[in-house]
Amino acid sequence: MADNGKLRIAMFPWLAFGHMIPWLELSKLIAQRGHQIFFISTPRNIDRLPKLSPELASSIHFVKLPMPHVDNLPENAEATTDISYEQVWYLKQAFDSLQQPMKELLQSVAPDWVFTDFAFWLPDLARQLRIRSGFFSIFTAAVLGYFGPSSVMINGDDDLNTPEDYTRIPKWIRFPTTVAICLFEARKIFHLIKGDGSNVSDLHRFGHAIQNCDVIAVRSCMDFEPEWLNLLAELHPKPVIPVGQLPTTDNDAEEExxxxxxxxxxxxxxxxxxxxxxxxxxxxxxxxxxxxxxxxxxxxxxxxxxxxxxxxxxxxxxxxxxxxxxxxxxxxxxxxxxxxxxxxxxxxxxxxxxxxxxxxxxxxxxxxxxxxxxxxxxxxxxxxxxxxxxxxxxxxxxxxxxxxxxxxxxxxxxxxxxxxGDRDRQDWYLNNFLIYLKTNRFDKE
Missing domain, CATH: 3.40.50.2000 (Glycogen Phosphorylase B;)
Structure with a gap:
């Protein structure tokens, strides 16, 4: 177990800066409390992230996993911003090819916890290594809740076969709400929901990672969407912990x-x-x-x-x-x-x-x-x-x-x-999250 109750946490977000930036923001808040963060991505992505302040440099360790070669993926393409929309599938193939390097890295680093979102295979891998795993959602609880329990995310549902089906308020939402997807929006994201051919859908990724992880962390707070956070707790038989809205703490970094x-x-x-x-x-x-x-x-x-x-x-x-x-x-x-x-x-x-x-x-x-x-x-x-x-x-x-x-x-x-914008409120959510992580890690002695 880490000395003085300090945690060692590995972070492995999807290869999109819209994911990596809020993941880094959470990492910085955790590191400010003296815990060790291992922020894992590919070399070019690490090099393009905002630079750390000197006081955080000893607590956040950027770890570069070399990008595997995948046919049809352009050279030096390591994030969604580097490629066309049609090439994202090849980026996902490369991402999933990181399983063995990730295993070796986790064996070497021996973190208490590892968090992911898109790497649906990571919770199973972590369990083999006696490492606790978490799913960290940069999406709100409403987004996760709208798409249902992990079984529906993975296997689909008899009532959800067309874009039109997703415009109706789902049957598992039992509180009054007007939240529903418009048809043009459902059509745009339908392939992410269903996948195509050999492509594992984004919803399957989320569902499998949520089903097999130990805790679900959500960029949210009870003060804003309590009904949706409570729904997540009903849909998934494991702890659902809001970590706050992660308001910006560093102007220079956030400007990027x-x-x-x-x-x-x-x-x-x-x-x-x-x-x-x-x-x-x-x-x-x-x-x-x-x-x-x-x-x-x-x-x-x-x-x-x-x-x-x-x-x-x-x-x-x-x-x-x-x-x-x-x-x-x-x-x-x-x-x-x-x-x-x-x-x-x-x-x-x-x-x-x-x-x-x-x-x-x-x-x-x-x-x-x-x-x-x-x-x-x-x-x-x-x-x-x-x-x-x-x-x-x-x-x-x-x-x-x-x-x-x-x-x-x-x-x-x-x-x-x-x-x-309430820093005290953000601190409360973060401290509550860290108490859970400390209390529920594996005893490595």
Whole structure:
């Protein structure tokens, strides 16, 4: 057992920076309490992570596992940002090829706990080595809860065979809620739910890891979504522990996070957003990502004359910008966002009202939860094809930021500031989590 009750924890997140960044944030909070963290990824990913402060360098050990060669995966592609959407399957193949190197590493490091999300094979491996394992979800409890018990995630359900089936509130949700996926969103993520051919679906990965791990840790808190956390505890016969919302603790490191956002509008969507901003008459600062990464050849462009017509009240930034510092500025009244949870946490810790336009994955459920709690307003769109108009964008912005009718969103966002930005509350959740880990590790003596 580690000396002085200190823990040795291995972290192995999926190869996407939208996963790795919040995992690193949790690692930093744990390391600040004197525990040893072994943060495991591939060499290029480790090299691209935000640099650690000197006081944490002795407690967080970055461990590089060489990336296995997989046919059809470009050279030096080690994260989702390096590849096209169609190539992600090959990245998952490479990720799953790390089982033997991971086994050897765990034997060498001998941690008390190892955490994962996508490595569905890791809990079984950990058990063989007498290491406790955990599933850490960067997704909210609502996202996990919507997709049901691990048996449904792994084997499916007779009632869930088409995208249309996923637009109905699932039968295991027995409390009143309006949270449900729209048809266009269900169609976008259906392959992640079902997989295709030899591809293990993302839902299967989550289900298998949850089924075989010892504890489920969730980036959430009881103060925000108690009904969903209680549902998770009912669905999975093991401890479900919220670790807090992980508000940013380090401006310099966190400034990098939005560089890794993988949400990008189509050219048609971009046109409607731009014309909507123009129609609204409101001042704006727009951080526009024209391509997702080096593998993205589909460059999007602003409508002709847009920047000239909005000059003096709008700024378009097409390179990296410090999202956290921008949101912290007193002149910012609201945040037009895709509702990825890291961005939501950043906005709400400063009490910024949310205007939401989802693009992919968990964002659709996050958005519905925020809407239900009157923390965010969804831009109206066609539920079948997801289309929306510039008028809808303009009217939504004015509603949330200016109109009396939208005051409830502004007030609720300010109310959330005390919840999402509360360091003492975050410390309580983290300490509760660490007490569980200390109490339930294997005795290695």
């Amino acid at each position: 996070t939005d560089s890794w956002s993988e949400a990008k509008p189509s050219q048609e969507e971009l046109n409607e957003i731009a014309l909507g901003l123009e129609l609204s008459g409101l001042p704006f600062f727009w951080v526009l990502k024209k391509r997702l990464g080096p593998a993205d050849s589909d460059l999007i462009e602003l409508p002709d004359g847009f920047e000239e017509r909005t000059k003096g009240r709008g700024i378009v930034c097409t390179f990296w910008a410090p999202q956290l510092k921008i949101l912290a500025h007193g002149s910012v009244g609201g945040f037009l966002t895709h509702s990825g949870w890291s961005s939501v946490v950043e906005a709400l810790q400063f009490g910024r009202a949310l205007i939401i336009l989802t693009f992919y994955a968990d964002q659709c459920i996050n958005a519905k939860v925020l809407e239900e709690k009157k923390v965010g307003y969804l831009i109206p769109r066609n539920e079948v094809d997801g289309s929306f108009t510039s008028n809808a964008v303009a009217e939504s912005l004015k509603l949330v930021l200016v109109d009396e009718e939208g005051k409830i969103y502004r007030d609720k966002a300010q109310e959330m500031r005390g919840l999402f």
